Amino acid sequence: MEGKVRIGVLGCANIAERLSLPAILKTEGAELVSVASRTRAKAEEWAARFGARAEDSYDAQIAAPDIDAVYIPLPIGLHREWALKAAEAGKHVICEKSLAENLDSAKGIIAAARKAGVVLFENFACGYHPQHGAVRAEVAKGTIGKPFLFRGAFGFPPFDKSSFRYDKSLGGSCLYEVGAYPVFMARKILGAEPQKVYCTLFYDVERGVDIKGNAQIEFPNELVAEVAFSMDSVYQNNYSLWGQKGLLRTSRAFAIPADMVPPLELLTNENFKETVVPVEAPAAAQFELIFADFCDVVRSGDAARREGMYETLLAQARTLEALRISAKEGRAVALSEFQ
Incomplete structure (x- = not known):
């Protein structure tokens, strides 16, 4: 794909506020488009602060036609539900760690991403230092x-x-x-x-x-x-x-x-x-480095790089x-x- 990767955020978590959203705003290949929260007021507050649009729900965020990818900073137990929905909607996914609460859930997320041909990242930003x-x-x-x-x-x-x-x-x-x-x-x-x-x-x-x-x-x-x-x-x-x-x-x-x-x-x-x-x-x-790499893999359309990340995620989940x-x-x- 050409142009910036348009990102929507599912959830107003502390790590998103302190680190991830500021990193997205500084990443040349990324554009922060919208923010969704459990409450409309919270989404509007964050949208105003970070220069984005507020969405009414996580489902609306995933369905938005002007979103290429979603960032999921929700609690681990919610990752599977929303990562699956995002992948099935054809959205690329960068998810907070750990990817899932057990191996079966991780396998399900990876399988959905592979089937849809979307990029799937686990946000171990530390690995990029x-x-x-x-x-x-x-x-x-x-x-x-x-x-x-x-x-x-x-x-x-x-x-x-x-x-x-x-x-x-x-x-x-x-x-x-x-x-x-x-x-x-x-x-x-x-x-x-x-x-x-x-x-x-x-x-x-x-x-x-x-x-x-x-x-x-x-x-x-x-x-x-x-x-x-x-x-x-x-x-x-x-x-x-x-x-x-x-x-x-x-x-x-x-x-x-x-x-x-x-x-x-x-x-x-x-x-x-x-x-x-x-x-x-x-x-x-x-954090800027991992979002830059995520966007680069999305834009490249490189199936080998996607597959390599699937295997990396699976190895971590197995361990x-x-x-x-x-x-x-x-x-x-x-x-x-x-x-």
């Missing part, structure tokens, strides 16, 4: 020798208990809401897909929602990831990659301001003397499903159990 490319480049140069262990942690103090994150009916889950980040990044940095996982989850018993957890993920070639995630702990936002000759680490791994130079470091140790040096990586607006089942059944789970 150049600091992670810098980490991969250091590994390729042999700076840390053969990598062994990726260790990532992402978490927050408790949210207000009225938050959708604690609502099981809306897909509330720390694993899917927070743990998905270090899981995604482990796959990206190690450049491989997991073979086996073991996960432990801890619950808010009253609400039946997991609020923290940890996991060990085994990859091919003696690569291992350890990830921890929480909605009940002091803020953490980091990962490290430990190799034979050194360790790379960043303390702003998943969420990082657009104007912040990444605090990426290389640690080496010779004769028990530790040396720490910065690794150069530029500041970047990662989260394996982690969920591992915690539920108290056993190690092989990814070969899921097709």
Whole structure:
């Protein structure tokens, strides 16, 4: 297609207000056309603020003829319904993470997108930040020798208990809401897909929602990831990659301001003397980068790029499903159990 990708937004979520809509407005290949909310007043407020049109409902948003794509920042438990409707209407979709609350729902969304020939993205904007490319480049140069262990942690103090994150009916889950980040990044940095996982989850018993957890993920070639995630702990936002000759680490791994130079470091140790040096990586607006890529894939009409994204989404969904089942059944789970 030619011209800008015309985007409609389904829902007035906090992440949309703070990060995604400002990014869309700054993305050269995108045009923010309209906003839909559960209430007309909220949609009108946002439309006025962001220079868009207010829609009466999510259905009206999807049916709008001047929309090419929809951005879905709704709670995870609502993703399947609205992503399916959007794909069936021929709209491209960029959905907040995680794509769905289980593997079957993710497969259904991917199948609908594939059938309709529409682009489907999961908004892991963190994956677009150049600091992670810098980490991969250091590994390729042999700076840390053969990598062994990726260790990532992402978490927050408790949210207000009225938050959708604690609502099981809306897909509330720390694993899917927070743990998905270090899981995604482990796959990206190690450049491989997991073979086996073991996960432990801890619950808010009253609400039946997991609020923290940890996991060990085994990859091919003696690569291992350890990830921890929480909605009940002091803020953490980091990962490290430990190799034979050194360790790379960043303390702003998943969420990082657009104007912040990444605090990426290389640690080496010779004769028990530790040396720490910065690794150069530029500041970047990662939300703008993912929306730019989304629009580029839409405009290109490249079926191979669409298909590659479907497979990437499926691999992430399989991994989260394996982690969920591992915690539920108290056993190690092989990814070969899921097709």
